[in-house]
Amino acid sequence: NSSTPIAYYNVDMFAEAGVEPPAKGTSWSFSEMLEACDAIQASGVTQNCMALGQVGWYFEQILANSGGLYYDNNNGRTGRAQTATFNQGAGVEVFEFLTGLVANGYSPNLGNTWTDTDSVFLSGEAAIMFDSTSGAGGLQDGADFEVGTMFMPYADSAGDRNGVIIGGAALWLLDSEDDAKDAAAWDFMKFMAAEDQQVTWHTETGYFPVRTDISNNADLQSFWAENPNFVTAIDQLATTKTKLADGSPNYAVLGGRAGPAPAIRRFVVEAYSAVLDDGMSPQEALDVAVEKANQELSDYNAFFASEDDANTGSTTTAMADTDTSGIEPVTLEFWHAMGGDLGEVVDELVTRFNDSQDVITVNATFQGSYDDTYNALLAAFETGTEPNIIQNFDLASQTMIDTGRLVPAYQLMEADGFDSSIFIPAVADYYSDDNGMVAMAFNSSTPIAYYNVDMLKEAGVEPPAEGTSWSFSEMLAACDAIQASGVTQNCVALGQTGWYFEQILANSGGLYYNNDNGRTGRASEVMFNQGTGVEVFEFLTGLVANGYSANLGNTWTDTDSVFFAGDAAIMFDSTSGAGGLQDGADFEVGTMFIPYADSAGDRNGVIIGGAALWLLDSGDETTNAAVWEFMKFMAGEDQQVTWHT
Structure with a gap:
């Protein structure tokens, strides 16, 4: 039973006041x-x-x-929410708007209610009301005036609407440990998701x-032809921007994910009262709500961390030696993140494996x-539908x-006598714990600097000598010369992505987390706001602020x-883009190492x-053995050459 909030309005009042609702x-x-x-x-x-x-909704x-965003870690979508x-x-802008509707006389102070708003709206004492799409039928039938519907508003600072989060509920199957049940x-x-039931559910609710x-x-x-108000919510959700302009997920509209979310919602309700009844400012009230929310998150995460430890006993699952020659015919599911041309190469390699046996x-x-x-x-x-093998990126390790x-x-390498020393040490080390490699390296990359030769x-600028990097001051001196020569207005084309900060911090010898970057113990604090981290961030933001790169x-x-x-002489990008950049440019493209902070004295290298x-x-075990055969194949010489070239 999925729903979103929409704004209901009194069509007669709008017409009499000369107000037009937003365009469709x-x-x-x-x-x-x-x-x-x-x-x-x-x-x-x-x-x-x-x-x-x-x-709170x-x-x-x-x-x-x-x-x-409601929570950190991309709304709790790329890691457990730790803080609100x-x-x-x-x-703050949203909460000032909502509390201001009451404080500035646009709405009576109705408190924490869903039903009193209906009464005020249906009695003609208000022109607009927010409510769930699930109430469309009742509001339409209960009003003695024409009811219209429109999308929810957005903060002026946003520039445009992003969309809404799916509401309502879902059906969850709890494991009975009885396959028949x-x-x-x-x-x-x-059955409940079938067409007839979905039509009945929608039209009657x-x-x-x-x-x-x-x-x-x-x-x-x-x-829908007879009841256009029911379509508003569908259109609002269908036009929700689930992807940002760069193709990455729009975590705002995917919604916050946190265990104690119901309790945290109550803290927001309390914040309304703190502003409208107790005289706190919206900022103060939200600060109190966030302090309470963070305690809830801390308690919840600590509890489930201990539960996880008790239930698993360790972070990985052991596997006995397997005789791969005894594998029965099996089909494996492989999930990957390679689209476009890279996806075609993945398909080529998978077909090659399937054809090989x-x-x-x-x-x-x-x-x-x-x-x-x-x-x-x-x-x-959560649904028990995970694949047998997945290509997952570095930050997911x-x-x-x-x-x-x-x-x-x-464990698979030891059982099979596989020589892990074939991997580049920096690659093997990254995907290793104290026992060895926990994943099979596949599509590895690092950032480099591309330049217009x-x-x-x-x-009159010489790139760094082979095997060396520019320091920050050396790169800025080169940029000054490039821009002074008039060959381009911008020395650098800089994308403001976190990866470059992480990589240049590493190249400058700085740590991102405590406990030796989370390698000798769980990371419990970030450290990139200290020393080298500040120097690196001042350099990157200064490239834009000081006119070396467009924003x-x-x-x-x-x-x-x-x-x-x-329009720029230098660009940071992944090594995975080397082929496309080389083929797509109508000038000679050179490459060099990424720079390092002057305080480091020399480059350390990249992650x-x-x-x-x-x-x-x-x-x-036989299925796992089959997966291992595929992993070995993908690490084989021919496949690695194909993937690289």
């Missing part, structure tokens, strides 16, 4: 909504523009629509159908970006180990465009990036 497919900004409210109240059609219930939804962040930036439960779940393949259902089409068949499935693939795996763990679902690569020559924002692709167009292959324990 758009939302009002806060200032536009307040301007409409001023016109409505000035017209005398009602004393109250709004009937606002002080519920509206705050969460409008924060998402404004592009704000809704008392910052957009969160679980199968019966699954049959019921499938207002919760919208969750399936996209039934939009042409004749009954639905007829119902007739026992094991590998199905390769593209799951989206690294973040998408990571999140898909976490979701699959600790989470992969913590799942307790792995067969670590070193012609521009550097014309400016391109958080992007990977726009830097390529600027560099190809000859391995990219991704590795992880074997998820199926509980069946």
Whole structure:
């Protein structure tokens, strides 16, 4: 039963006040909504523009629509939520707007309620009301005036709407440990998701159908034609921006994920009262709510960390020696994050493996970006639908180990007599714990600096000698010479991505976390706001602030465009892009090592990036052995040459 909030309005009042609702497919900004409210109240059609219930859900939804995050770790989507962040930036702007609707006389102070708002709206004492789409039927039938619907508003600072988070509920199958019962439960779940039930549920409640393949259902089409208000929520969700401009996930609209979320929502409700009844400022009230939320998160995470330790006993699953020659025919599921041309190469390698023998068949499935693939795996763990093998990126390493679902690569290597010394030491070390490699290295990369050979020559600038890097001051001196020569306005095309900061910090000898970067104990604090970290960040932000690079924002692709167009002489990017950059440029492209902080004295080197292959324990040793055969194949010489070239 999926739903989202929408704004319901009194069509007659709007017409009498001369107010037009937002155009279809758009939302009002806060200032536009307040301007409409001023016109409505000035017209005398009602004393109250709004009937606002002080519920946490509206705050969460409008924060998402404004592009704000509720928790750290990308809203708890790329790691456990450790702290709430809704008392910052957009969160404060949203809360000032909502509490201001009451404080500034646009809505009566109705308190924490869902029902009193309906009463005020239906009695004609307010022109607008936020409510769930699930109430569309009742509101439409209960009003003695025409009810219209529109999208939720967004903060002016956001510039445009992002969209909303899915609400409502889902069906969860709890493992009975009886296969027949679980199968019966699954049959019921499938029945509830079937077309007839989805149509009935939608038309009789207002919760919208969750399936996209039934939009042409004749009954639905007829119902929507007669009841257009039911379509607003569907359109609002369908146009929600789940991806940012650079293709990465829009974690704001994916919604916050945290165990104690219900308790944290109550703290937001208390914050409304603290502002409207006790006189606190919105910032102060949110700070109190966040302090309480952080304690809840800390207690919850500590409890489940101890439960995980008790349940798993260790972070990895042991595997006995296996005789791979005895493998029965088996099909393996392989999830990966390689799209476009890279995805075609993955498919080529998988086909090569499948054709090389007739026992094991590998199905390769593209799951989206690294973040998408990571999140898909976490979701699959909850449903028991995880693959046999997954390509997961470098930043997922600790989470992969913590799942307790792995067969670590070193056990497979030892059982098979596999020589792990064939791997580049920096690669092997990154994916290792005290026992050895926990994953099979596959698509490894690092950042390098690409440069326009012609521009550097014309400016009289020599790149660093082979095997060396520029220090920050040496790179800035080169940039001054390049820009002074007039060959380009911008020395650098810099994408503001966290990876470059991490890598240049490492090259400068700085640590990101305590406990030796989380290698001699669990990381419990970040350290990048100290010493070298500050020096590195001042250098990177200074490239933009001091005119060496255009302000391109958080992007990977726009830097390529600027560099190809000859609007910059130097660009940081991954080694994985070398082929495309070389082929796509109409000038000679050179490469050099990334720079280091002057305080370091010399370069330290870089961290391995990219991704590795992880074997998820199926509980069946012969299946795991089949996966190992595929992993060995992918690490084989011919495949590595194909992948690299």
